Amino acid sequence: xxxxxxxxxxxxxxxxxxxxxxxxxxxxxxxxxxxxxxxxxxxxxxxxxxxxxxxxxxxxxxxxxxxxxxxxxxxxxxxxxxxxxxxxxxxxxxxxxxxxxxxxxxxxxxxxxxxxxxxxxxxxxxxxxxxxxxxxxxxxxxxxxxxxxxxxxxxxxxxxxxxxxxxxxxxxxxxxxxxxxxxxxxxxxxxxxxxxxxxxxxxxxxxxxxxxxxxxxxxxxxxxxxxxxxxxxxxxxxxxxxxxxxxxxxxxxxxxxxxxxxxxxxxxxxxxxxxxxxxxxxxxxxxxxxxxxxxxxxxxxxxxxxxxxxxxxxxxxxxxxxxxxxxxxxxxxxxxxxxxxxxxxxxxxxxxxxxxxxxxxxxxxxxxxxxxxxxxxxxxxxxxxxxxxxxxxxxxxxxxxxxxxxxxxxx
Amino acid sequence: xxxxxxxxxxxxxxxxxxxxxxxxxxxxxxxxxxxxxxxxxxxxxxxxxxxxxxxxxxxxxxxxxxxxxxxxxxxxxxxxxxxxxxxxxxxxxxxxxxxxxxxxxxxxxxxxxxxxxxxxxxxxxxxxxxxxxxxxxxxxxxxxxxxxxxxxxxxxxxxxxxxxxxxxxxxxxxxxxxxxxxxxxxxxxxxxxxxxxxxxxxxxxxxxxxxxxxxxxxxxxxxxxxxxxxxxxxxxxxxxxxxxxxxxxxxxxxxxxxxxxxxxxxxxxxxxxxxxxxxxxxxxxxxxxxxxxxxxxxxxxxxxxxxxxxxxxxxxxxxxxxxxxxxxxxxxxxxxxxxxxxxxxxxxxxxxxxxxxxxxxxxxxxxxxxxxxxxxxxxxxxxxxxxxxxxxxxxxxxxxxxxxxxxxxxx
Numbered sequence: 062x063x064x065x066x067x068x069x070x071x072x073x074x075x076x077x078x079x080x081x082x083x084x085x086x087x088x089x090x091x092x093x094x095x096x097x098x099x100x101x102x103x104x105x106x107x108x109x110x111x112x113x114x115x116x117x118x119x120x121x122x123x124x125x126x127x128x129x130x131x132x133x134x135x136x137x138x139x140x141x142x143x144x145x146x147x148x149x150x151x152x153x154x155x156x157x158x159x160x161x162x163x164x165x166x167x168x169x170x171x172x173x174x175x176x177x178x179x180x181x182x183x184x185x186x187x188x189x190x191x192x193x194x195x196x197x198x199x200x201x202x203x204x205x206x207x208x209x210x211x212x213x214x215x216x217x218x219x220x221x222x223x224x225x226x227x228x229x230x231x232x233x234x235x236x237x238x239x240x241x242x243x244x245x246x247x248x249x250x251x252x253x254x255x256x257x258x259x260x261x262x263x264x265x266x267x268x269x270x271x272x273x274x275x276x277x278x279x280x281x282x283x284x285x286x287x288x289x290x291x292x293x294x295x296x297x298x299x300x301x302x303x304x305x306x307x308x309x310x311x312x313x314x315x316x317x318x319x320x321x322x323x324x325x326x327x328x329x330x331x332x333x334x335x336x337x338x339x340x341x342x343x344x345x346x347x348x349x350x351x352x353x354x355x356x357x358x359x360x361x362x363x364x365x366x367x368x369x370x371x372x373x374x375x376x377x378x379x380x381x382x383x384x385x386x387x388x389x390x391x392x393x394x395x396x397x398x399x400x401x402x403x404x405x406x407x408x409x410x411x412x413x414x415x416x417x418x419x420x421x422x423x424x425x426x427x428x429x430x431x432x433x434x435x436x437x438x439x440x441x442x443x444x445x446x447x448x449x450x451x452x453x454x455x456x457x458x459x460x461x462x463x464x465x466x467x468x469x470x471x472x
Numbered sequence: 473x474x475x476x477x478x479x480x481x482x483x484x485x486x487x488x489x490x491x492x493x494x495x496x497x498x499x500x501x502x503x504x505x506x507x508x509x510x511x512x513x514x515x516x517x518x519x520x521x522x523x524x525x526x527x528x529x530x531x532x533x534x535x536x537x538x539x540x541x542x543x544x545x546x547x548x549x550x551x552x553x554x555x556x557x558x559x560x561x562x563x564x565x566x567x568x569x570x571x572x573x574x575x576x577x578x579x580x581x582x583x584x585x586x587x588x589x590x591x592x593x594x595x596x597x598x599x600x601x602x603x604x605x606x607x608x609x610x611x612x613x614x615x616x617x618x619x620x621x622x623x624x625x626x627x628x629x630x631x632x633x634x635x636x637x638x639x640x641x642x643x644x645x646x647x648x649x650x651x652x653x654x655x656x657x658x659x660x661x662x663x664x665x666x667x668x669x670x671x672x673x674x675x676x677x678x679x680x681x682x683x684x685x686x687x688x689x690x691x692x693x694x695x696x697x698x699x700x701x702x703x704x705x706x707x708x709x710x711x712x713x714x715x716x717x718x719x720x721x722x723x724x725x726x727x728x729x730x731x732x733x734x735x736x737x738x739x740x741x742x743x744x745x746x747x748x749x750x751x752x753x754x755x756x757x758x759x760x761x762x763x764x765x766x767x768x769x770x771x772x773x774x775x776x777x778x779x780x781x782x783x784x785x786x787x788x789x790x791x792x793x794x795x796x797x798x799x800x801x802x803x804x805x806x807x808x809x810x811x812x813x814x815x816x817x818x819x820x821x822x823x824x825x826x827x828x829x830x831x832x833x834x835x836x837x838x839x840x841x842x843x844x845x846x847x848x849x850x851x852x853x854x855x856x857x858x859x860x861x862x863x864x865x866x867x868x869x870x871x872x873x874x875x876x877x878x879x880x881x882x883x
Contacts, residue, residue: 089824092842109520112543115840115852132523134545369805372835372857387831394780394857395805413500420798424783429526431503441526446783446805 079337082180083287083385084157092117093384096153099162100127100136102430102439103360103376106368107162108132110376116384121152128430129162146170153179158383160338161359164191182287182337182383183358190334191358194244195236195266204333206326207352209345211270217258220269221251227271233257235264245304247272276346278354279313280363282375283327283340284391286382291331293324294371294391299343299363305437306362308458309400310450311370312393315346322351330356338379339364362402362439367391369426369444370398395446399453401461403429403441410434412441412464419443419463422456490748493591494698494796495568503528504795507564510573511538513841513850514771514787517779518573519543521787527795532563539841540573557581564590569794571749572770575602593698593748593794594769601745602769605655606647606677615744617737618763620756622681628669631680632662638682644668646675656715658683687757689765690724691774693786694738694751695802697793702742704735705782705802710754710774716848717773719869720811721861722781723804726757733762741767749790750775773813773850778802780837780855781809806857810864812872814840814852821845823852823875830854830874833867 084093092115097104100122108129111118122130123139130136137152149170153159158180172185183191190197195213202208210227214220224231233246233254238261246261248254261267278299285291298313299306313320327342330353334340341361343354364375373381373389381388403412412434420427422445429441443460447453495504503526508515511533519540522529533541534550541547548563560581564570569591583596594602601608606624613619621638625631635642644657644665649672657672659665672678689710696702709724710717724731738753741764745751752772754765775786784792784800792799814823823845831838833856840852854871858864 086828087825090822092824105523108543109523112516112520113837113839115842117542131528132519132545134543373837381831386828389831389837390835411501413503414498417497417797420792420800424801426524426784426800428524431526 078175079180079182079184079287082178084180086385093157094119094155095380095383096121096156096159097129097162098149098152098159098166100129100133101162102128102428102432104129104162105132105430106365106374106376106428107160107360107380110374110380113377114380116380119152119156121149126433128432131431146173150174150177150179153177153181158182160379160383161188164188164357164359166192168192184335184337187334187336187358191356193236194234194268194355197356198268200334201330201353201356204330206330207350209270209273209347209352209354211268213266214269215266217255220254220258220267223269223271224248224251224254230272232270232272233261234268234270235261236266236268238264243304273345273347276349277313277315279315279319279323279344279346280309280361281323281327281342281344282361282364282367282391283324283331283336283342284338284375284378284382284388285328285331285336285340286388287337287385289332290382290388291328292378292388292391293327294364294367294375295393296320296323296344297363297366303437305402305404305439307402307404308454309363309366310454311366311398312450314450319346319351326351326353334358338382339375362442365428365442366398366400366444368428369446370395396448397450397453398444398446399450399457400442400444401454401457402439403443403461403464405434405436405438405440406465408435410466412466415464415466419460422460422463424453424456425460427460489586490591490593490595490698493589495591497796504568505530505566506791506794507532507567507570508540508573509560509563509570509577511540511544512573513539513839513843515540515573516543516841517776517785517787517839518571518771518791521785521791524788525791527791530563530567532560537844539843542842557584561585561588561590564588564592569593571790571794572599575599575768575770577603579603595746595748598745598747598769602767604647605645605679605766608767609679611745612741612764612767615741617741618761620681620684620758620763620765622679624677625680626677628666631665631669631678634680634682635659635662635665641683643681643683644672645679645681646672647677647679649675654715684756684758687760688724688726690726690730690734690755690757691720691772692734692738692753692755693772693775693778693802694735694742694747694753695749695786695789695793695799696739696742696747696751697799698748698796700743701793701799702739703789703799703802704738705775705778705786706804707731707734707755708774708777714848716813716815716850718813718815719865720774720777721865722777722809723861725861730757730762737762737764745769749793750786773853776839776853777809777811777855779839780857781806807859808861808864809855809857810861810868811853811855812865812868813850814854814872814875816845816847816849816851817876819846821877823877826875826877830871833871833874835864835867836871838871 094117105128119135120133168189282294297311300308341357445453445456505528516539530546531544579600693705708722711719752768856864856867
């Protein structure tokens with residue numbers, strides 16, 4: 062595949078390219094304009110940070126049922142979900158740098174924009190890697206990072222053979238198309254494997270793993286600037302339910318050695334993959350050993366906690382990195398914090414009447430995404446900072462329970 | 473003056489009025505819309521908080537050279553600086569509640585809007601009081617609050633007689649028209665008094681005070697909801713230079729008894745004046761005794777520090793109060809913090825090339841207002857949180873020095 066060849070050779074060339082296009086603050090007489098592709102909650106929260114910095118921000122979004130178009134002043138509406146190069150090029154040309162709300166953007170389009178002189182961050186190469194789980198896994202393996210046991214499968218026979226070898230159940234992750242639990246399939250037997258294979262054949266190859274016994278899950282955000290400056294955030298602990306992140310606590314209660322190792326891995330990965338902006342690295346702890354589960358080259362759900370808990374939020378640091386500004390301190394500014402995601406339990410839920418009751422909980426910082434309710438959709442999150450993780454988590458859970466119409470934890 | 477009679481009688485009536493108009497969250501199926509009159513940095517920072525809460529926000533602004541129009545999606549442009557009732561009414565009708573970026577709005581227009589059924593918060597009565605320093609001083613006196621020594625003067629002869637009685641210099645504060653130092657005149661003798669009197673005759677009567685020896689200045693924000701719930705923020709210490717707030721530190725290093733007293737006074741004032749939203753109360757400490765210097769019924773420059781330092785920022789709590797939501801905790805979430813204002817030293821300063829150098833300072837949270845530089849104009853602020861006020865202040869000063877092109881404090 063020619064994409065594969067394009068992708069990893071030109072780190073030096075990427076650097077040179079970026080240097081030529083990077084924002085020269087010495088010459089600026091007006092604030093630079095950042096373009097953001099995609100209109101979700103990450104774009105919404107990036108906008109809040111852009112406002113503090115005085116940065117102009119321009120949104121490229123398609124669907125109406127998104128978060129950010131409710132608030133951005135400058136919006137280019139894509140004419141369809143399948144963004145076409147002419148309109149996205151017109152948009153990118155108006156911006157000093159372009160970044161992303163999500164990585165579901167064709168790397169080919171991004172590469173074309175790069176060729177036309179647009180500063181796209183993360184780059185097409187980095188996006189390509191994160192958009193394809195099989196490529197990602199193989200690349201990390203080549204680089205020598207510790208990974209869960211896995212195979213890349215192209216046929217049902219290979220999958221079934223792995224099920225027999227490792228023992229059922231096994232886990233199937235299609236290369237593309239999945240996020241928020243929609244890309245992870247636990248199959249119990251040959252017949253389920255057959256059904257998953259046939260329904261996801263468009264997303265071959267698959268990453269196939271044994272069902273692991275995970276001690277804990279954690280995440281570290283690295284942030285890397287166009288200048289090469291790179292910092293890691295403190296490691297957080299995450300709780301995933303049905304493949305979606307439900308809770309984040311900071312600091313994660315991992316042993317010091319694990320935390321230091323995870324931060325070093327995240328920084329190295331950002332550099333090895335030539336990432337610019339936030340690179341979120343999700344880890345599993347398996348039998349006390351750390352393995353890299355997945356990457357995302359953008360602000361990440363496990364980093365929302367940084368808005369209240371850390372000196373510089375992931376959103377501000379993403380902007381600083383992309384704009385070539387010095388990075389801000391990633392240190393915690395509070396003893397402890399917890400974030401709990403608000404996930405729709407059904408379609409057409411109306412949470413608005415529940416807001417007053419929820420905001421009675423002390424210390425609740427509410428972030429709502431202005432998305433319509435759809436079962437299992439993340440529609441907001443709540444962060445609480447406190448003296449202890451336990452207290453922060455209890456208050457954040459209670460607030461989310463009240464927003465969800467559940468109050469079991471109150472009794 | 474009939475305004476005077478209108479003003480203070482109808483607290484009960486105000487309450488009843490508000491109750492009738494207040495937002496009923498139980499019945500909402502979409503997020504309420506808040507209207508903000510005035511396009512300055514307070515509107516800009518209110519917008520950032522509105523985004524987190526999912527609130528719709530609609531701006532009414534006139535001049536182009538303002539902060540908030542750069543970011544708001546929904547803007548009604550006033551056709552002139554002197555806002556006319558038809559257009560402002562059209563704007564207010566589209567909003568569930570209307571609040572203010574500044575208090576330089578004709579209370580008569582606001583009262584007219586109230587009569588037409590719009591929920592204006594703060595109310596015309598509260599605005600009227602804050603817009604007129606003589607009325608404000610007299611009202612606080614009637615309510616029994618401790619104030620600096622003062623007289624209300626209508627003639628030059630009265631002023632000169634006070635200068636002779638107290639000894640020159642004395643301080644003249646016109647009733648109306650002043651903010652950020654432009655409303656405080658220190659006159660050294662009869663001739664200067666004469667000149668100030670003649671140039672400000674349109675702003676009679678004047679509040680006239682002896683030149684006080686002030687130990688320290690501080691500020692407490694009270695926040696009061698439409699429901700009557702009221703909280704005070706911890707007291708901060710402020711440093712004024714040329715009548716403008718230059719620095720804010722939190723916690724202020726006042727004796728515990730002073731802090732408790734100041735919080736109690738601020739809460740009582742909010743209730744006595746029937747304020748809704750933030751009420752900023754500026755205090756002087758004179759010979760260890762606390763007196764109320766001035767009020768502002770809106771988010772306040774001395775409260776910007778709450779964005780990083782307190783669990784709920786003044787902007788979010790202002791919105792919660794106006795929308796009838798439970799108030800958020802006002803407690804500090806960090807040990808210490810400092811805010812330093814960025815004030816233009818000349819016209820047409822271009823600070824943009826200095827931003828990278830300024831952001832090298834550890835822990836600097838930058839807030840730029842996107843205003844053109846004009847001598848003595850506040851164009852931004854920097855907040856730093858740290859283990860001690862001294863460290864926070866040193867870093868915030870250094871950042872502002874770098875933005876201003878001064879680096880003396882580095883040497």
